[in-house]
């Protein structure tokens with residue numbers, strides 16, 4: 499079992515290294531993680547650094563700043579996601595207390 503686990507993590511590390519060679523996974527300015535954001539009007543995803551609030555393209559070239567609207571949109575999405583998680587748990591609790 500241990501052997502299987504070890505070889506699995508080796509593969510994961512190898513894939514990570516491969517990706518980093520061809521994608522701007524890390525921000526040059528703050529060394530933070532960038533996230534690929536897909537835009538419908540663009541062929542390739544842009545890479546966002548949430549700390550520096552800017553986008554680079556696949557070649558790690560600066561494209562533009564992260565706009566206020568996009569930040570708000572991102573915040574709303576996150577809040578909606580958290581709301582979904584909490585509302586999913588609530589009915590279960592209600593049902594359980596209703597039995598007694």
Ligand SMILES: [Zn+2]
Nearest residue numbers: 525528547550
């Ligand atoms: Zn950064």
